[in-house]
Amino acid sequence: MGKKKSGCEKDKHRKKRRRPDHERELTRAYFLDGETGPWAMKLAAKESLARLGADSVDVLEAGAEGVRTGTGTEAVAAGPETVATSTGAGDRQHRGPDYSQPSSIDPLTDPVLHALATRRSISKVGPETPSDADLRELIRVVSSVADHKALRPWRFLIIRGDDRLRLGAALDEAAGETRRPGEVNTKPLRAELLLALVASPTPHPKVPDWEQHATAAGAGHLLELALWQAGWGVMWRTGTLTNAPAVRRLHGLDDTELLMGWLYIGSVPERYRSRLATGTRPLPNPDQFLDTL
Ligand SMILES: Cc1cc2nc3c(=O)[nH]c(=O)nc-3n(C[C@H](O)[C@H](O)[C@H](O)COP(=O)(O)O)c2cc1C
Structure with a gap:
């Protein structure tokens, strides 16, 4: 029979890093720019960490490379490892969200949750249609x-x-x-x-x-x-x-x-x-x- 985990052990897995306010603001900005929820969080985390200095950015870029080549996925716990960035802010390349850890539940910033929460039926639709x-x-x-x-x-x-x-x-x-x-x-x-x-x-x-x-x-x-x-x-x-x-x-x-x-x-x-x-x-x-x- 499997050993039951103590409450303390469970908490260790459950506890999530609380995002600082400035990071939340960045996330919101990305969302408004059309970035999606998990991506926005990762971009915000990356920029937030980048503020700590060039060394941190080098580590992050190394982590991103690790993901691209299929190695080192676990190494970058901060989360931005699935975002391959280049120098310009306008030409970020997305590789898909990182589902290795749960993301926060925030219907305001996460477009999937937002769509789920706000969807409603439109009984009288207009004449334009999707192709x-x-x-x-x-x-x-x-x-x-x-x-x-x-x-x-x-x-x-x-x-x-x-x-x-x-x-x-x-x-x-x-x-x-x-x-x-x-x-x-x-x-x-x-x-x-x-x-x-x-x-x-x-x-x-x-x-x-x-x-x-x-x-x-x-x-x-x-x-x-x-x-x-x-x-x-x-x-x-x-x-x-x-x-x-x-x-x-x-x-x-x-x-x-x-x-x-x-x-x-x-x-x-x-x-x-x-x-x-x-x-x-x-x-x-x-x-x-x-x-x-
Ligand atoms: C299988 C299914 C059949 C439905 N059939 C009808 C229908 O014939 N007439 C109708 O007024 N609403 C029907 N509805 C409900 C509407 O699609 C809609 O969900 C409802 O008006 C409530 O609006 P909401 O989706 O904004 O909550 C149906 C929903 C489902 C899932």
């Missing part, structure tokens, strides 16, 4: 979603232009609705771009369908967040007819697949922008979501 190339890039990124056995049990379908009319017609057919000539179901026209999310499970002895549905939903949520972070408005919609035969047929689903709904995507109209800039929706008390066994 298919943008969508490809974002979908590539969100494929990091937790995925038991990496079965990739989801796919997205792009619905633009007249394809939205076909979706409206399929919804009408499912509802048994007939319209006068020239009239259309306008629901899918609420955005110029819809992305249908399909859960597409693969039979697996260790990964039941419900787990694969959870992964597909996760991909949808991550994509919603990624679009938000990229500046796009999104609202995830479904309906009682989402998996009606006519709607499933239009999306080309096979029997094992499940339509999880549509992300309605577009620009964030000005009226929302000003509201978002001035007001924040209070986040709920986390205690209601947290308990012990």
